[in-house]
Amino acid sequence: MALLSLTPFLSLAVFGLLATPAGFLHFRKSKLGLAPFVCILGLAIALVSTVWLGFTSPSPVSFGGFQVDLFTLFFSGVLLIVAIFVTIASLQYMREDPNKGPFFGLLLLSTLGMIVLAASMDLILLYVGWELMSIPTYALTAFRKKDPNSNEAAMKFFVLSALSSALIVYAISLIFGVTGSTGLTAIASSLSTAGPDVRPFGVLAIVLFIVGFGVKMAVVPFHMWIPDAFEGAPVTIGAFLAAGAKMAAFAAAFRVFIVGISAFNVDFYSTFAIVAVVTMSVGNVAALMQKSFTRLLAYSSIAQAGYILMALATPFTTTNVPLGLAGGLFHVLNYAILKTAAFVAAAAVATKLSVTDLNSFNGLSRRMPQTSLSIAVIFLGLAGVPPLNGFFSKVMLFTGSIYSPYSWGGYLALAALINSGFSMSYYGWVIKRMYFDEPGDESSIPEPRIYMAVLWVATILIFAIGLYPDPWIRLVQSAAAALVGSRGL
Amino acid sequence: MIGLLSIAIFLPAVLAAPTFLLGRKNPKMAKILGVGTTAIVFAISILILVVFQYGQAGFQLSESLPWAGSFGLNYKVGIDGISLPLLMIATFLSLLSAAGSWDQITFRHAEYYALFLIFETGIIGVFTSLNLILFYLFWEIVLIPMFFFIGIWGGPRRKYASLKFLIFTYSGSAVMLFGFLALYAWTGTSAYPGGPSFDYDVLAARIPNLALPLQLAVAITTFAGFAVKLPIFPLHTWLPDAHVEAPAPVSVLLAGLLLKMGGYGLIRYNLLLFPKAVSVLWPYFTTIGLITMIYGASVALVARDIKRMIALTSVNHMGYVLLGAFTATVAGVSGAVFQMFSHGLAVGMLFLMSGYIHERTGTRNIDELKGLRGKMPQTVSLLFLASMAAMAVPGFANFISEYLVIQGALSVSYLFAIAIVAPALTVGYFLWMLRRVAMTPPEGPKNELHLHSILILVAFLVPLLIFGVYPPPILGSVIAPTVEKWVGTIVGLGAR
Numbered sequence: 001m002a003l004l005s006l007t008p009f010l011s012l013a014v015f016g017l018l019a020t021p022a023g024f025l026h027f028r029k030s031k032l033g034l035a036p037f038v039c040i041l042g043l044a045i046a047l048v049s050t051v052w053l054g055f056t057s058p059s060p061v062s063f064g065g066f067q068v069d070l071f072t073l074f075f076s077g078v079l080l081i082v083a084i085f086v087t088i089a090s091l092q093y094m095r096e097d098p099n100k101g102p103f104f105g106l107l108l109l110s111t112l113g114m115i116v117l118a119a120s121m122d123l124i125l126l127y128v129g130w131e132l133m134s135i136p137t138y139a140l141t142a143f144r145k146k147d148p149n150s151n152e153a154a155m156k157f158f159v160l161s162a163l164s165s166a167l168i169v170y171a172i173s174l175i176f177g178v179t180g181s182t183g184l185t186a187i188a189s190s191l192s193t194a195g196p197d198v199r200p201f202g203v204l205a206i207v208l209f210i211v212g213f214g215v216k217m218a219v220v221p222f223h224m225w226i227p228d229a230f231e232g233a234p235v236t237i238g239a240f241l242a243a244g245a246k247m248a249a250f251a252a253a254f255r256v257f258i259v260g261i262s263a264f265n266v267d268f269y270s271t272f273a274i275v276a277v278v279t280m281s282v283g284n285v286a287a288l289m290q291k292s293f294t295r296l297l298a299y300s301s302i303a304q305a306g307y308i309l310m311a312l313a314t315p316f317t318t319t320n321v322p323l324g325l326a327g328g329l330f331h332v333l334n335y336a337i338l339k340t341a342a343f344v345a346a347a348a349v350a351t352k353l354s355v356t357d358l359n360s361f362n363g364l365s366r367r368m369p370q371t372s373l374s375i376a377v378i379f380l381g382l383a384g385v386p387p388l389n390g391f392f393s394k395v396m397l398f399t400g401s402i403y404s405p406y407s408w409g410g411y412l413a414l415a416a417l418i419n420s421g422f423s424m425s426y427y428g429w430v431i432k433r434m435y436f437d438e439p440g441d442e443s444s445i446p447e448p449r450i451y452m453a454v455l456w457v458a459t460i461l462i463f464a465i466g467l468y469p470d471p472w473i474r475l476v477q478s479a480a481a482a483l484v485g486s487r488g489l
Numbered sequence: 490m491i492g493l494l495s496i497a498i499f500l501p502a503v504l505a506a507p508t509f510l511l512g513r514k515n516p517k518m519a520k521i522l523g524v525g526t527t528a529i530v531f532a533i534s535i536l537i538l539v540v541f542q543y544g545q546a547g548f549q550l551s552e553s554l555p556w557a558g559s560f561g562l563n564y565k566v567g568i569d570g571i572s573l574p575l576l577m578i579a580t581f582l583s584l585l586s587a588a589g590s591w592d593q594i595t596f597r598h599a600e601y602y603a604l605f606l607i608f609e610t611g612i613i614g615v616f617t618s619l620n621l622i623l624f625y626l627f628w629e630i631v632l633i634p635m636f637f638f639i640g641i642w643g644g645p646r647r648k649y650a651s652l653k654f655l656i657f658t659y660s661g662s663a664v665m666l667f668g669f670l671a672l673y674a675w676t677g678t679s680a681y682p683g684g685p686s687f688d689y690d691v692l693a694a695r696i697p698n699l700a701l702p703l704q705l706a707v708a709i710t711t712f713a714g715f716a717v718k719l720p721i722f723p724l725h726t727w728l729p730d731a732h733v734e735a736p737a738p739v740s741v742l743l744a745g746l747l748l749k750m751g752g753y754g755l756i757r758y759n760l761l762l763f764p765k766a767v768s769v770l771w772p773y774f775t776t777i778g779l780i781t782m783i784y785g786a787s788v789a790l791v792a793r794d795i796k797r798m799i800a801l802t803s804v805n806h807m808g809y810v811l812l813g814a815f816t817a818t819v820a821g822v823s824g825a826v827f828q829m830f831s832h833g834l835a836v837g838m839l840f841l842m843s844g845y846i847h848e849r850t851g852t853r854n855i856d857e858l859k860g861l862r863g864k865m866p867q868t869v870s871l872l873f874l875a876s877m878a879a880m881a882v883p884g885f886a887n888f889i890s891e892y893l894v895i896q897g898a899l900s901v902s903y904l905f906a907i908a909i910v911a912p913a914l915t916v917g918y919f920l921w922m923l924r925r926v927a928m929t930p931p932e933g934p935k936n937e938l939h940l941h942s943i944l945i946l947v948a949f950l951v952p953l954l955i956f957g958v959y960p961p962p963i964l965g966s967v968i969a970p971t972v973e974k975w976v977g978t979i980v981g982l983g984a985r
Binding site: 392 | 632633
């Protein structure tokens with residue numbers, strides 16, 4: 001029975017291996033090949049089993065360092081939704097590409113790595129998940145082999161990611177040296193009694209973890225690869241990196257810091273608070289100066305990472321409900337939906353106009369009304385306008401920060417709110433371009449149905465979560481409780 | 490339980506969808522559905538007027554539903570004597586503005602009326618919600634349609650004005666939201682049994698126990714949010730741009746209703762929630778109000794564009810609201826509430842009229858409008874009446890409200906006698922405008938408004954004159970009981 005809880009992982013592994021060879025098979029005359037359908041089938045089985053597991057067996061199932069609890073299932077659900085959106089959008093975006101088999105196969109394997117990250121309670125397994133997630137994304141970023149931008153982006157991404165992996169390995173080895181274990185619960189109990197002689201090594205390990213995860217989470221000052229990678233990669237892979245890989249890195253950081261390191265008497269919360277404020281401010285200010293839509297999305301995603309980081313800056317022992325942590329998880333969900341949809345909209349524009357320069361968005365509402373409407377909704381959601389989904393997660397995050405026992409909690413929330421207000425200047429600016437400016441070319445552009453399907457589903461989700469957030473809040477509260485519970489202290 | 494208030498709030502938003510879908514092919518359908526819906530909502534508000542228990546102080550017609558109970562959020566609405574007058578001008582001005590849009594909005598009708606109805610949902614929600622997050626939700630819902638109104642249907646500088654409006658007010662509300670969240674967190678500790686809450690009544694009961702520095706922090710941050718909307722002197726610069734660029738019926742909504750959100754928020758969520766903080770802060774807030782009054786009037790004096798002049802009138806007149814509210818006297822607060830009611834009507838009429846005049850003459854420049862009575866004799870007489878209302882000539886409701894505000898201010902400190910400069914300046918710029926527009930020799934061929942436009946304008950005057958001559962129905966039996974109850978809780982203001 002316990003093995004059933006591995007269904008999502010097994011489904012991704014099996015279908016991930018099948019997808020590549022399936023790319024050579026075709027329906028009679030269709031150019032599409034079987035690979036995307038194998039991919040969608042694998043993701044759908046994984047998502048359905050994740051949801052089913054979440055409802056039927058909420059108690060954690062542990063296989064040593066591999067734990068399937070509500071936190072795991074929550075992140076699996078989010079990441080699988082992202083992967084499904086990306087896959088469906090890629091059906092259109094990669095239509096002309098001859099190598100669909102490897103593309104969808106790599107996508108599935110990378111997704112598997114992500115959800116393994118969310119399940120890992122052991123640093124070695126965490127590292128395996130980290131690499132399983134990362135290596136396919138390098139290839140996916142460079143998927144347009146003949147496009148120099150794509151290659152440049154992949155190169156930058158690869159070098160920085162390799163650095164981050166190296167730092168994480170170093171941090172793991174330091175932690176192993178200090179505690180003699182790689183299991184997070186064992187680390188926690190060992191760290192809680194750590195003597196002053198090992199303290200410097202523990203602190204160094206924490207710093208290395210922050211930098212290592214920080215590269216993937218794209219926190220300032222390790223964010224420089226993000227705009228180039230998002231711009232150079234195929235646009236749908238941009239969505240996968242922004243909403244998938246980034247959120248998976250957050251899953252890893254939540255596990256490591258909350259389960260493993262929070263027992264250590266080191267104030268990493270203030271560090272995260274400073275990093276959060278710097279990240280959101282730099283992201284928001286830089287976003288205002290961008291001339292390309294994908295780069296604007298990249299900087300906005302940096303700013304959003306700053307908000308989610310506030311969850312790690314909020315100690316969770318203050319109230320019974322770890323409000324900040326739950327808010328952080330809620331924002332992971334909302335951000336993932338919003339950002340994936342934003343990239344799919346960018347893909348729709350890029351497919352039809354072959355540029356994503358912001359000037360090409362002038363008067364877009366008259367040329368592509370559905371795309372423009374969904375971009376407007378997504379941007380208002382990212383800015384945190386009620387009743388859209390981004391609002392409630394921000395409210396929970398910020399309130400959690402005010403609850404913090406640290407006296408700076410209120411200032412952190414105020415800084416975040418001012419940032420949130422400021423971010424409206426570039427979100428509103430794009431809406432202004434789409435709706436108020438005159439298009440250079442009046443001709444209306446047919447909007448690909450597949451993109452529109454994804455965008456409409458996302459838009460409905462954005463409204464639905466925002467209008468009736470209660471079930472989702474309860475979901476993230478139990479996921480947060482599961483995470484805190486997995487400390488086993 | 491779905492009651493009258495919920496119907497009034499959500500009916501427009503629900504009907505926005507058919508308005509948009511049916512109106513896309515057939516603009517006339519959009520107009521009919523848009524104006525029809527606002528008329529139905531106005532009828533519902535009349536019904537609310539009938540079932541309202543007069544002379545009572547508490548919240549009435551209350552409705553409460555759990556919304557996101559896991560986060561202490563409830564859907565709570567209700568009205569009292571402070572919200573009822575504002576609810577009434579919200580539905581009344583929405584109807585008149587929608588009717589005024591019939592002629593004045595000439596393209597993209599389906600989008601316009603759909604957004605209009607969403608705006609109406611937001612504005613009614615702001616005046617009726619009794620939960621801080623619900624209030625914030627409606628507060629922001631108002632913002633988005635207004636951004637599009639100015640940006641799509643506005644004048645030559647519409648893009649600049651709309652973005653400026655959006656960024657100013659959204660930043661203001663972000664700071665305001667901080668105050669709300671801090672209040673939730675600080676009154677949600679174990680010292681307060683019952684768990685954290687965003688409900689107005691729960692918070693009102695808890696705040697007196699909150700430490701003064703925390704009260705001050707929340708009072709100042711929420712003040713910042715409301716002050717941007719009101720607006721106050723240094724934060725008002727979005728207002729002239731937005732009002733001038735917006736199409737005239739939207740200016741009616743802006744000046745008549747959107748500014749009132751700031752005034753209402755100041756009274757409901759600042760003055761009445763933080764008595765202790767107010768007793769420290771009132772000298773600063775009233776001084777800002779005084780400066781805003783006089784500044785608005787002085788700048789209006791030199792405005793060349795009639796619409797800009799009317800816009801600055803609003804800055805001037807909303808200063809009264811700030812001054813009156815933070816005198817924390819019964820006269821001052823009642824005057825502030827009544828001022829919002831009467832100013833909304835007077836300035837709404839002026840804006841709509843400026844739109845009609847612009848449509849007929851092609852100019853809004855005061856100097857170019859000379860001899861207007863030759864072209865539009867009936868409109869000019871209405872302009873006279875509207876200006877008299879805005880000047881607060883006795884007989885119009887504006888006189889009562891401004892008199893009460895100044896009386897309240899003087900009862901606190903004789904230094905507020907300086908406030909009398911503002912009405913003097915107001916009379917000055919209005920008379921000067923009238924001299925140039927109306928009292929010049931008549932010119933040009935007659936080009937009068939349609940009868941229905943005249944009737945829409947006259948409709949604004951009716952409540953102004955009725956309540957100007959006989960205010961007790963609204964002042965005595967609606968506003969005063971509520972204000973007396975609440976102001977009684979504010980004790981120990983410095984000057985008394």
